[in-house]
Amino acid sequence: MTNKSSTLLLIVLLAVAASSCSTLDIKEIKSLDRIAFEPLRLDPSLEPNNLRIDAHRQTTTTYANNTTQTSPVPNDPLGFDLGNGLFYDLNENFSLRVDNLLDFAGADYYSLKNIKNPQANQGIRTYTFENDTLFRANSENRRSRYLHHLAGPSDSVSYMNGNNLKYVIVRHDSSLACRNKRKVKKEIINLGDGRFLLQSGRRQFDFAQNSNGINLRSHYLVELADANRVMNVYRFNLNGRKKILFSMIRNRNTLYVFNKNYRGSKIVFENQGLSVFGNKNLAEKFELSLTEGQYDQNLVP
Secondary structure, eight states, X not given: OOHHHHHHHHHHHHHHHXXXXXXXXXXXXXXXXXXXXXXXXXXXXXXXXXXXXXXXXXXXEEEETTEEEEEEOOOOSEEEEEETTEEEETTOOEEEEHHHHTTOTTOSOEEEEEEEETTTTEEEEEEEEETTEEEEESSTTSOOEEEEEEESOTXXXXXXXXXXXXXXXXXXXXXXXXXXXXXXXXEEEEEXXXXXXXXXXXXXXXXXXXTTEEEETTTEEEEEETTTTEEEEEEEOTTSOEEEEEEEEEOSSEEEEEOTXXXXXXXXXXXXXXEEEETTEEEEEEEEEOSOOOOOGGGOO
């Protein structure tokens, strides 16, 4: 074998090795002792704290000075719970809600530590919710920073930053709306029989659940397969054909979210916590405490 051939072979082997390292463990996924998911649901919901694990994030691309920049689309607080922790927001981002995975949604108090660099125990943020107020500390030794507080009755909750209104969430028997001081910005209206209408300005979008799954704006389809042991999310192309966007499978303590190339996340359930692997690398951790503490009233403007 010539030196040139040896070099080419080495490049190919390195490329294959790099590719395998950038995916989840395919053998582990295929041999997983899967359990069935709970039934799908299409429930209008609110996730205001950005405590999410991305399953599929929309992006925008801008061009300036002969360069291309891609940025993630911001999370919208309003959306739909689809079941099994999966959340679809009105900016069409899919994510796993940490409060649903760890079963503390609606808790009057919680403290959630998010470690962004677990191997070095760095990038620690601790979110504390107490007395309808959310705080965040950017390290274990720093004082908590006030983020927002809730005000008003349960059917019309204002999310406030000091004296500044962020938005108001208005709940009725047949609708869930987000408004500012002047007008309703977005409203999800229950039409009955598993159908919902999103009114966003002058635009309207349909959502529906039936025996075939959940249709989201005719852009996405969510369905269960393989005796409910696989949860698939499809995207419709311009011809109306569906293509797999990502799939979810799980056993009793592990949840996988991956695309057709087996790239994605592995979420391991621990004692009141989660370890999140981005492909094969430990990416972040969440540690939950429900033991009530005492926040500093002076932090609230």
